[in-house]
Amino acid sequence: PDYLLTHPSVLQELALHCQREGIQLPSLSEVRTISESLPDGLRVLCYEVWGVKLIDMYSTIELGYLALQCPEHEHYHVQLESVLLEVLDDDGNPCVPGQIGKVVVTNLHNFATPLIRYELGDFAEVGEPCLCGRGLPVIKRVLGRYRNLITLPNGERCWPKFGLGEMLKIAPVLQYQAIQHSIKEVEFLLVMERSLSHEDKQKLLELFSSNLHPEMNITVREVDSIQRSASGKYEEFMSKL
Numbered sequence: 001p002d003y004l005l006t007h008p009s010v011l012q013e014l015a016l017h018c019q020r021e022g023i024q025l026p027s028l029s030e031v032r033t034i035s036e037s038l039p040d041g042l043r044v045l046c047y048e049v050w051g052v053k054l055i056d057m058y059s060t061i062e063l064g065y066l067a068l069q070c071p072e073h074e075h076y077h078v079q080l081e082s083v084l085l086e087v088l089d090d091d092g093n094p095c096v097p098g099q100i101g102k103v104v105v106t107n108l109h110n111f112a113t114p115l116i117r118y119e120l121g122d123f124a125e126v127g128e129p130c131l132c133g134r135g136l137p138v139i140k141r142v143l144g145r146y147r148n149l150i151t152l153p154n155g156e157r158c159w160p161k162f163g164l165g166e167m168l169k170i171a172p173v174l175q176y177q178a179i180q181h182s183i184k185e186v187e188f189l190l191v192m193e194r195s196l197s198h199e200d201k202q203k204l205l206e207l208f209s210s211n212l213h214p215e216m217n218i219t220v221r222e223v224d225s226i227q228r229s230a231s232g233k234y235e236e237f238m239s240k241l
Contacts, residue, residue, distance in 0.1 A: 001027065003031070003032065004031045005033075008033045008036045008042055008056075011042065011054075012039065015042075015046055015050070016174060031046055031050070031052055032055045033056045033057065034059050035059065036233055037143065037144040038056045038142075040161055040162075040164065040165075041165040055069045058124075062118065063115065066083055066103075067139050070132055070138075075127045076140075077130065078137040078138070084105065084106040085137070086104045087103055087104075087139070088101045088102055096126060097140075098126065100143065101126070102119060102121075122142060123145075124141065125140040125143065127139055149239065150237060150239060153184055153213055153215045160178065162178065167204065171203075171204065173193075174191040175191040175225075176191070177237070178236065179237075180239040182241070185216070186208070186217070187218075187221060188221070190204075190221070191224065191225060195222065
């Protein structure tokens with residue numbers, strides 16, 4: 001293929017498989033991702049395995065493309081010609097650059113069933129005006145859904161980071177998912193290329209603890225597979241609180 005368009009989670013599995021098997025895709029010019037939040041380290045992984053750039057796009061089933069990655073940077077330009085996209089704080093005020101808020105959208109060309117100030121459930125960070133000259137509003141990053149927030153023992157809520165690159169330096173992790181069962185209990189499901197050694201397991205536990213919170217009780221369980229949702233999406237983190 002010259003181009004590959006898929007979910008980030010599918011792309012990650014494919015890149016890791018090619019890395020393990022030494023598979024090259026010499027005609028590949030670019031990979032593009034849609035539908036899921038982009039995990040840390042995936043851009044670097046694609047470049048290391050195939051030597052290509054990753055271009056991410058922010059879209060929804062309800063409204064189509066909302067924001068596309070700038071050709072010159074890693075942030076996103078809102079597609080202002082077709083959608084009014086607002087990033088609002090808890091009081092409903094517009095967020096300023098560097099501030100994270102909930103995404104509220106209004107489509108401009110659906111005259112039959114318009115969605116007016118529709119709250120997606122996503123959170124995003126507003127970016128500074130772009131130097132590329134396009135003049136479109138900037139989203140620095142899309143953080144994901146409210147349900148994907150982890151609750152820390154001190155009551156703080158945030159989007160967890162697990163460090164895929166750091167994980168792979170410890171053990172050949174094929175897929176992972178973290179589940180928060182209680183305020184201090186997080187379980188990691190791991191699909192492995194080989195079974196974890198005791199040393200590998202301890203190093204992973206230390207990594208997860210440092211990326212989450214030292215007071216959390218973290219357990220690791222090896223599984224054969226991790227199921228996707230009915231829509232084909234895959235979530236790295238799920239909270240059962």
